[in-house]
Amino acid sequence: MEYRTQAPVRGEWDVLVCGAGPAGIAAAVSAARMGMRVMVLERYGTVGGCLTLGNVTTVMGAVAPGTIRDEIAALLRSPDSSTGIDNEQAKGLLVDLLRREGVEFRLQTSVLDALVEDGVIHGVFAQTQAGLACYCAQRVVDATGDGYVSAMAGAQAMVGRDEDGLVQPSSLMYTIAGVDPASTLVCNHEEHYTDLGDGREYLQTCEKAAAEGRLPANVTIVRLYATGRPGERLVNATQANGVNLLRDGDTERAEILLRAQIEQVNRFLREEIPGFEHIYTRVSASTLGVRESRRIRGLHVLSAEELIEGREQPDCVVHRANFSIDIHNPAGGGQAEREGCPYQARPYDIPMRCLQPLGVENLILSGRCISGTHRAHASYRVMNIAMAVGQAAGVMAAVSIERHTPVSALRYEDVRDALLAQGCKLRG
Numbered sequence: 001m002e003y004r005t006q007a008p009v010r011g012e013w014d015v016l017v018c019g020a021g022p023a024g025i026a027a028a029v030s031a032a033r034m035g036m037r038v039m040v041l042e043r044y045g046t047v048g049g050c051l052t053l054g055n056v057t058t059v060m061g062a063v064a065p066g067t068i069r070d071e072i073a074a075l076l077r078s079p080d081s082s083t084g085i086d087n088e089q090a091k092g093l094l095v096d097l098l099r100r101e102g103v104e105f106r107l108q109t110s111v112l113d114a115l116v117e118d119g120v121i122h123g124v125f126a127q128t129q130a131g132l133a134c135y136c137a138q139r140v141v142d143a144t145g146d147g148y149v150s151a152m153a154g155a156q157a158m159v160g161r162d163e164d165g166l167v168q169p170s171s172l173m174y175t176i177a178g179v180d181p182a183s184t185l186v187c188n189h190e191e192h193y194t195d196l197g198d199g200r201e202y203l204q205t206c207e208k209a210a211a212e213g214r215l216p217a218n219v220t221i222v223r224l225y226a227t228g229r230p231g232e233r234l235v236n237a238t239q240a241n242g243v244n245l246l247r248d249g250d251t252e253r254a255e256i257l258l259r260a261q262i263e264q265v266n267r268f269l270r271e272e273i274p275g276f277e278h279i280y281t282r283v284s285a286s287t288l289g290v291r292e293s294r295r296i297r298g299l300h301v302l303s304a305e306e307l308i309e310g311r312e313q314p315d316c317v318v319h320r321a322n323f324s325i326d327i328h329n330p331a332g333g334g335q336a337e338r339e340g341c342p343y344q345a346r347p348y349d350i351p352m353r354c355l356q357p358l359g360v361e362n363l364i365l366s367g368r369c370i371s372g373t374h375r376a377h378a379s380y381r382v383m384n385i386a387m388a389v390g391q392a393a394g395v396m397a398a399v400s401i402e403r404h405t406p407v408s409a410l411r412y413e414d415v416r417d418a419l420l421a422q423g424c425k426l427r428g
Helices: 022-032 066-077 087-100 148-153 204-211 250-272 304-309 374-380 384-400 410-421
Strands: 009-018 038-041 104-106 110-117 121-130 131-144 157-159 174-175 224-225 233-236 281-283 294-296 318-319 348-351 364-365
Touching: 009 022, 009 104, 009 121, 009 384, 022 087, 022 131, 022 384, 038 131, 066 087, 066 384, 110 131, 110 384, 121 148, 131 148, 131 384, 148 233, 148 364, 174 250, 174 294, 204 250, 250 281, 304 348, 304 374, 318 384, 318 410, 348 384, 364 384, 374 384, 384 410
Parallel strands: 009 038, 009 131, 038 104, 131 364
Antiparallel strands: 110 121, 121 131, 157 294, 174 233, 174 281, 224 233, 318 348
């Protein structure tokens, strides 16, 4: 094979996973447990993605029991399997998980290009601390979130909603301390009405402040989650509309805007919310929380209608996935649909076909870049579902190698049996 750029080959693996967020970790561990030699490339200096660097300590969404998601939740010692994750502790625990399973990984290693020949991916070029390098593998899993590897390899990308191409806004999650321990105020979503005890209702107070300029106009709700520590709340409020992180300069524009919004939100909480008079920012995300960027077209494009219906799929690799059609308004505040009240999904299946991209062989999709519409993506993008998708991706890679079968020609029955052997529930 001829390489189109001069770069030393760092080695050849069975499975190369690009991205060490929750979906990438799940893919790597699941493939390693099937005897695969696995390498993970991560562009940041630690693993965990949004869960650690993004300060998203509310791990949302549901899937059928028995997936690696259950194991990771137990590992991270969440008191209720979804909130109160200690993201600093998680950095070490997730590294330990990869090491125990024999997964190799490289940090501060950014993928620069895909190595593709005649429509088949054979690895990637990456910028390492030692310079440009080539990582080769029999199968490649795109767990970058933004679908970078797929786009570089020539897969078909979908971006934004149909009518105008706008994507969901990005945010910076942060944690405040100094809340009066007697305060029980939390606000998990747009229908979480709470009496403040002084004749005001919390959500209406947020909306009024946004209308009058005490909050940014598009920050019509300040979500507050319990962290498990007295006097703390996780804050999900900042919002950068009209930003697409695939465009040059938009990351910096969002960072500037959102850092300023943190101060404005804190000022609102101190001045207007009882028990929050002395709050301060204890920690904030080290990277933007990107809800939406590329979605890669696969053999099937999952629709919101399938989710709302709770449709079962003949080639199910994730069973009973469930989360609302949570579309943070691309053009304003709150939710984009149903006058601020998101549509609710019924427990639904994610089919194997959504992980099989069109046009590139031996590439597997994982996490939020799998094949679905803008509206469907708003449900399956959350971390609990992404981990189950990652497990399916890792198993697909391993089965494809074991069976000497291209990813596009995988027999579902073989993948199903391997997932069942790992404890996944796919029916009933």
